[in-house]
Amino acid sequence: MTSLLSYFANPAKLRKLGIVGLNERNGRYLLPNNPRHLYRAVDDKLRTKELAIAAEIAVPELYGVLRSPGDLRKIESLVSERSSFVMKPAMGSGGKGVLVIKEKKEERFLKGSGSSLSLEELKFHASNILGGLFSLGGKRDAVMLEEFVSCEAGLQSYSFQGAPDIRVVMLHGYPVMAMMRLATRASDGRANLHQGAVGVGIDLGTGRTTHAICGRESVAKHPDLGVALIGQLIPHWGEVLELASRCYDFANLGYLGADVMVCEDLGPTLIEVNARPGLAIQSANGAGLQDRFERVQREADRLKGQAVLEERVDFAMQEFTAG
Amino acid sequence: MKTKSLLLWVTNLFFIGLAVSLALYKTVSMEVPFLPGQNLTNWTVEARVQMQAVGGRLKAEMTLPSFEHGGEVASLGFGYMERNRGREKIGVWSAAERTGEQVIYYQASARDSSWLASKELAGPKPPTEQKVLPDDGAEAVALKNLLVEAEARSADLETFVGQVQLLVEGEVLSQEAGILRRSYEKKYRGAWVQQLLMDLLAAKGVPVRRAWGVVLNEDLGQQTPIRMVDVYEGTRWRAFAVEANREPGPLAVWCRGEALLDITGGKSSEVYFYVTKSLVNPETASLLRDAPIWAPSIAMLPVSDRQVFRYIALIPVGAFVIVLLRNLVGLSMLGTFMPILLSLSFLEIPVVPALLMFALLLAVGLAFRFYLSRLNLLVVPRVAACVGIVSILMIIFALLSYRLGSNLGLKITAFPMVVMAWSIERMSLMWDEEGAWDAIQQVLGSILAAIVGYLVMRMPVVDYWSIYFPELLLILMAGILMVGRYTGYRLMELHRFNRFSPS
Numbered sequence: 001m002t003s004l005l006s007y008f009a010n011p012a013k014l015r016k017l018g019i020v021g022l023n024e025r026n027g028r029y030l031l032p033n034n035p036r037h038l039y040r041a042v043d044d045k046l047r048t049k050e051l052a053i054a055a056e057i058a059v060p061e062l063y064g065v066l067r068s069p070g071d072l073r074k075i076e077s078l079v080s081e082r083s084s085f086v087m088k089p090a091m092g093s094g095g096k097g098v099l100v101i102k103e104k105k106e107e108r109f110l111k112g113s114g115s116s117l118s119l120e121e122l123k124f125h126a127s128n129i130l131g132g133l134f135s136l137g138g139k140r141d142a143v144m145l146e147e148f149v150s151c152e153a154g155l156q157s158y159s160f161q162g163a164p165d166i167r168v169v170m171l172h173g174y175p176v177m178a179m180m181r182l183a184t185r186a187s188d189g190r191a192n193l194h195q196g197a198v199g200v201g202i203d204l205g206t207g208r209t210t211h212a213i214c215g216r217e218s219v220a221k222h223p224d225l226g227v228a229l230i231g232q233l234i235p236h237w238g239e240v241l242e243l244a245s246r247c248y249d250f251a252n253l254g255y256l257g258a259d260v261m262v263c264e265d266l267g268p269t270l271i272e273v274n275a276r277p278g279l280a281i282q283s284a285n286g287a288g289l290q291d292r293f294e295r296v297q298r299e300a301d302r303l304k305g306q307a308v309l310e311e312r313v314d315f316a317m318q319e320f321t322a323g
Numbered sequence: 324m325k326t327k328s329l330l331l332w333v334t335n336l337f338f339i340g341l342a343v344s345l346a347l348y349k350t351v352s353m354e355v356p357f358l359p360g361q362n363l364t365n366w367t368v369e370a371r372v373q374m375q376a377v378g379g380r381l382k383a384e385m386t387l388p389s390f391e392h393g394g395e396v397a398s399l400g401f402g403y404m405e406r407n408r409g410r411e412k413i414g415v416w417s418a419a420e421r422t423g424e425q426v427i428y429y430q431a432s433a434r435d436s437s438w439l440a441s442k443e444l445a446g447p448k449p450p451t452e453q454k455v456l457p458d459d460g461a462e463a464v465a466l467k468n469l470l471v472e473a474e475a476r477s478a479d480l481e482t483f484v485g486q487v488q489l490l491v492e493g494e495v496l497s498q499e500a501g502i503l504r505r506s507y508e509k510k511y512r513g514a515w516v517q518q519l520l521m522d523l524l525a526a527k528g529v530p531v532r533r534a535w536g537v538v539l540n541e542d543l544g545q546q547t548p549i550r551m552v553d554v555y556e557g558t559r560w561r562a563f564a565v566e567a568n569r570e571p572g573p574l575a576v577w578c579r580g581e582a583l584l585d586i587t588g589g590k591s592s593e594v595y596f597y598v599t600k601s602l603v604n605p606e607t608a609s610l611l612r613d614a615p616i617w618a619p620s621i622a623m624l625p626v627s628d629r630q631v632f633r634y635i636a637l638i639p640v641g642a643f644v645i646v647l648l649r650n651l652v653g654l655s656m657l658g659t660f661m662p663i664l665l666s667l668s669f670l671e672i673p674v675v676p677a678l679l680m681f682a683l684l685l686a687v688g689l690a691f692r693f694y695l696s697r698l699n700l701l702v703v704p705r706v707a708a709c710v711g712i713v714s715i716l717m718i719i720f721a722l723l724s725y726r727l728g729s730n731l732g733l734k735i736t737a738f739p740m741v742v743m744a745w746s747i748e749r750m751s752l753m754w755d756e757e758g759a760w761d762a763i764q765q766v767l768g769s770i771l772a773a774i775v776g777y778l779v780m781r782m783p784v785v786d787y788w789s790i791y792f793p794e795l796l797l798i799l800m801a802g803i804l805m806v807g808r809y810t811g812y813r814l815m816e817l818h819r820f821n822r823f824s825p826s
Contacts, residue, residue, distance in 0.1 A: 008817040019820055023650055024810040069701075096756055124699040131702030133752065195757060216822045286825050 018288030020279060025255075029171065029293065033254025034275055041251050042273040045144060046090045051250040057243055058269045060086070066143040069130060072123050075145075079109075079122070084148035087122070089129040089141045095192060097134030099125055100148060100162075112161050113189045149263045152235060158182050158200075160224045161189035166202070166240055166260045169277045169289070172300040173248030173256075173307070175241050175316040176292045178202045179284040180209065180234065185224045193280045198222060200229050201285030205321020207237025211286040218286070240268045241313050247273050249309065292320055331808055335801040342797040348618055349792065353610050355603060359787040364435040365601045366539050367608065368577065369626035371428050372584060374592035376421035381588035383416045386535075386578035388431050390441055393605035395612055397625060398427035410446065411580045425589065428625055430612075431577075432605035438539060438575035444553075444560040454525035462506050465499035470523050480529065480554050484563045487520055492567055516565040517550040530555035534562040534579040537596045540572030545595045545627065553579045597626040602787050611791065621790045629790070634667060636789035636796065641666050641776040643799050646806050648772050653813030656769040657746050664739040665769065666776035671737035674777065678770065680735055684716055685766065688747040689754075696751070709744040 014021075020029075041047055052059045063085060064078045065071075079085060079101075088098040101117075103110040109117045117125070126143045128134070135141040150156075151163040158164060162183030169177050179199050183189045186196030193199050198219065201211040212219050212229040220230055234240065244258035247270065257277025263269045282289055299315055300307070307315070349355045372383060387394065387405070389412055396403050401416040416427050469490060477483040491500050507515035517533060524531040534551035549569055553562045553576075562576045577583075577596070586592050601608050601622070611622040621632045641663035648654045656662055669677050691712045695705055717735045724732025746769075753762040779785060788795050 007821065008814070009821040009823065011812050011817060014812060014817070014820055014823070017823065017825060019812075019823065021810075021812040021816045022653070023813060027808060027810040120699070127699075127701055133702050192757075211824075216819070218822075218824045283820065283823060286823070 014288075018290035019282055020289040020293070022279065024290075025279060029255045030276060033172070034256075038252050039275050042253065042256075042275045043093075044090055045088070045092075045272065046142065048251075048273050052247070052270050052273075055246055055250045057246055058263075058266050060147040060149045060269060060271070063145040063147065065090070065145070066126055066130065069127060071143075072126055072130075075123055075126060076119065078145050079104075086144075086146050086148050087126065087129075088144050088146070089134040090144050091135035091139065091141045092129075093134075095190065097125075097129055102148065149261060149266060149269055152262045152264050154235060155180075155262055158222060158225070158227055158229065158232070159191075160184050160222070162187075162191055163261060165191060165271055166234065166262070167274075167277065167281060168241065168244035168258050168260065169281055170245060170248055170256045170258070171293055171296045172254050172305060172312075173245055173309075174296045174299065174312045175204055175245055176296055176320070177281050177285055177287070177289060178204060178241075178244075179281045182222060182229075184214065184222070193284075198229065199280055199284030201281075201287070202234060202237075203321050204241065204319075205317045207234045207240075208232065209234070210322070211284065213283050213286075216283070234262065236262055236268050238313070238317075241316065242309065243268045243270060245309055245312050245316075248312075251275075295319055328808070331804060335804060338797040338801040338804075342794045345618055345794040346792050349611075349614075349620070353607065353614065353618070355607050355611060355791055357792075359602045359783050360604075365432055365603070365605055365608070366435060366438050366575075367430055367432040367599050367601045367605075367626055368438075368537050368539075368575075369428055369430045369597045369599075370577070371426060371595045371597065371625070371627055372592060373595070374425050374586055374589040376418075376423060376425050376589045378422045379420065379588055381416075381418045381421040381425065382586070383427060383589065383592075384585040385414050385416075385427075385429060385594075386580045386583055387412045387414050387429060388433070388441065388577055389444070389579070390433065390437050392431045392433035392437065393609045395430040395432075395609060396428070397430070401427060408580070411578065421588070430626060432601060432608050434605070435539075439573060441576040442536075442562050442574065444576075444579070445558060446555075446560060448558075449530045449555060454522065461502055465503045466522065466526070468499055469503060470526055473523070474527070480524075480556055480561070481563065483524075483527075484520060484552065484554075484565075487523060488516070488565070488567045491519060492516065514550060517552060520552045520565055524552065524554055532579055533581070535577045535583045536562065536564060536574050537577050537598060538570050538572040539575055539598055540570060541598055541600050543570050543572070543598065544630070545597060546570065548577065548583060548594055548596060549574065551576065551579075595627075599626045599629060602783075603791065620793060633786070633789060634670075636793050637670075637780045637785070638663060638667070639796055639799055639803075640780055640785060640789070643803055644776045644779050645772060646803055648775065650806050650809060651813060653815030654768045654772060655765050656772050657749055657765045658742070658769075661742055661746060662769045662772035663776055664742055665773035666780055668737035668739070669773065669777040670780060672731065672734045674774070676731050677737075680720060680732075681738065681770070683720075684713060684738070684743060685747060685750070687716055688713055688743065689751055692747050692751045696755075706744055706748050709747050710741060713740050713743050713747070 041051055046065060049059050049062060064074060066074060083104045084102050086098065086100050092098065100112050101109045102112050107119070109122060111117070129141050129143045132139050132141050155164050159182040164180050164182045166178060166180050168175050179201050181191035181193065182198040182200065183191050184196050184198055188195070191197045196215060198212055198214045200209045202208070203210050209230055209232045214223055221228055240260050240262065243260055247258045248256055251273055253275050257274035258270065259272040259274065261269050261271050346357070350357045370385065372385060374383065389410060396414065398416055401418050404415050406413050406415060414429055473483055473486040473490060476486045491504050496504060503519065507519050511518040521531055521533065532553050534553040536549035536551045538546060538549065550565045551562045552565055553560050560579065562579065564574060584592060584594055608622060611620050614620065614623065621629055621636060624632060642660065645660060645662060665681070688709060692709055695708055700708070720735050721732040750762045750766060753765065
């Protein structure tokens with residue numbers, strides 16, 4: 001009996017830690033703050049890119065778009081001159097259907113993991129995307145071909161193969177919590193936490209990493225690379241938060257997640273905007289979201305939601321830091 | 324926030340108030356028991372007559388059960404009366420001007436014991452006149468020989484009927500039985516065994532007449548009347564089914580006499596029986612049928628349509644189970660409401676074989692899907708191919724199990740085919756994208772949800788309420804709305820954050 005109970009946390013304890021569950025996220029933060037009609041701006045990545053460019057946010061360059069099976073022929077000319085690129089569905093979610101090509105060797109396209117594809121297989125992947133295989137509800141989709149951006153070398157050294165990205169969760173445009181996601185051997189080069197990637201919590205004020213988890217365990221080092229994960233400084237931290245917070249200005253979603261990559265040449269670059277960011281960020285930071293949400297809510301109410309970008313970022317950097 | 328909570332409470336109070344007052348009206352004024360009775364079984368048999376009216380006057384006479392029963396007539400625009408012919412009761416439907424397809428219903432409800440006792444009927448000895456068989460021709464000779472043979476092998480009327488069945492219905496027939504069979508089949512079609520037994524018994528000098536029976540088994544759905552012969556023995560009539568093979572279940576006699584149905588002004592008439600076990604006594608059942616429309620229950624509907632509406636009332640119960648498992652437990656499943664469809668098929672097929680069939684369908688379908696993915700097909704054709712393979716697998720299962728002597732495989736049609744195909748597609752994608760373990764976890768979650776849903780839907784009290792107190796669905800709705808506003812943790816989150824270490 002005790003062993004069975006130890007399998008579950010005491011809800012009162014979680015409540016005290018201020019951990020937000022999925023029901024609470026949906027019922028108190030997502031549904032009231034994200035009206036349905038605003039989702040298009042983030043669910044359609046082509047639209048997101050347009051809006052981001054208009055808002056002067058750095059994004060990977062768009063090489064081309066395929067909208068119908070007839071367009072599949074265009075792939076050859078689009079990729080012939082390029083040695084690296086990313087192919088992804090315009091309406092995908094959770095990284096589904098994203099194909100990263102890093103290199104081209106003897107007419108074959110090499111993925112980050114080392115396996116390779118032929119041009120035919122590339123076209124098949126594109127036709128799967130067009131058929132709606134990766135889109136929400138199986139709707140017809142478009143294929144995006146865009147620039148492969150390489151991560152800043154310091155950050156890349158924390159990740160096994162795949163590029164690390166930084167997820168910033170925001171309420172009313174105020175950054176609330178952030179984490180870096182690092183690929184591992186177990187996660188197959190991808191940065192999905194529930195597949196074994198490492199989540200690293202970041203102090204919003206200093207941009208230093210504070211805590212890390214892999215699976216459900218706290219870790220101090222990367223399980224494959226052995227590098228220390230705590231106390232590391234994220235370069236361009238202020239710009240990362242500013243860029244994330246800027247997304248609120250074009251997306252207008254009260255509860256929002258921005259995935260940012262710090263690139264070698266471009267600096268902080270927007271990869272994706274997410275209207276339903278998950279809750280693993282709490283485990284990565286070893287902190288609950290609830291208290292931070294409430295403080296932001298009070299601040300937003302006080303300023304009647306009129307705070308400008310700098311005010312929001314400053315508030316977050318002052319409030320959500322250990323010093 | 325405040326106004327939304329208020330709105331929710333008002334809605335819920337309205338739902339619950341309405342449900343409680345309707346249920347109270349039924350229990351207090353109509354005396355419908357709120358919980359199913361323990362050892363009381365009543366059967367309602369509905370006779371449904373379909374016929375083509377040829378234009379002009381239409382009159383249909385149907386012989387009704389002669390024992391005490393609750394009778395109910397439901398036929399739009401027909402005049403109805405009952406009359407007696409000897410000791411038999413006849414229902415007479417009439418209309419002045421009718422063309423095209425017509426349907427009339429008669430529902431008889433009575434206790435288990437009355438139906439079972441109907442096979443025997445005490446009565447005065449009827450005048451007997453021994454029928455003399457014609458004494459020339461091959462058929463007459465065959466009849467006589469068959470009579471002698473069956474008599475030699477039997478001890479009483481029951482064994483006599485059994486022996487005649489063996490002699491004329493078996494796989495291997497004697498030459499004479501063959502002649503008789505062909506000739507009677509030609510003259511009397513489906514009624515040939517009945518007619519042959521009538522002739523043989525009359526030739527023996529036993530008072531005999533026709534009878535029609537019904538199998539008391541809910542699962543059969545639509546059944547055709549069982550042909551019987553009714554013989555007088557000692558002080559009472561006894562009815563025997565004339566065909567050796569019939570569906571399983573206790574047999575009851577619907578009526579005895581010259582004919583089950585007599586139509587003037589119509590043609591191609593058919594009689595079907597639908598049987599349902601009713602969980603309230605016949606008086607209450609008839610009260611419920613005549614209840615005002617604002618106090619509805621599924622018991623108001625014709626028996627033949629009840630089954631479907633029973634499922635319709637059960638589906639929200641399944642949906643509620645899904646809501647609980649998703650939002651309170653946090654179980655992940657393939658597709659939102661797919662598990663309910665699976666639970667519904669468990670209601671048709673016993674769970675263990677159903678699970679085996681489901682697992683096998685999924686496994687073979689998945690293997691085929693992995694093969695398909697090597698062919699680089701477009702999405703919709705690929706799912707369509709999966710639908711094809713699922714249908715072929717279902718047919719193969721049915722054929723194999725039938726050959727092996729089990730009807731179980733035939734019930735495989737209860738599985739929702741297109742949903743199965745999509746589940747296979749989704750599962751294979753997840754297998755590729757997130758790994759085998761995630762995919763299997765979701766399938767196990769779906770199966771678990773389906774089993775829980777099935778166990779709840781199968782509870783006698785849930786079944787009872789869905790038929791007699793469908794208004795209780797409003798309380799369920801209120802429950803669903805309440806869960807919709809629940810912002811607490813899910814059980815799985817308590818596990819997920821169990822090792823949570825504050826930094």
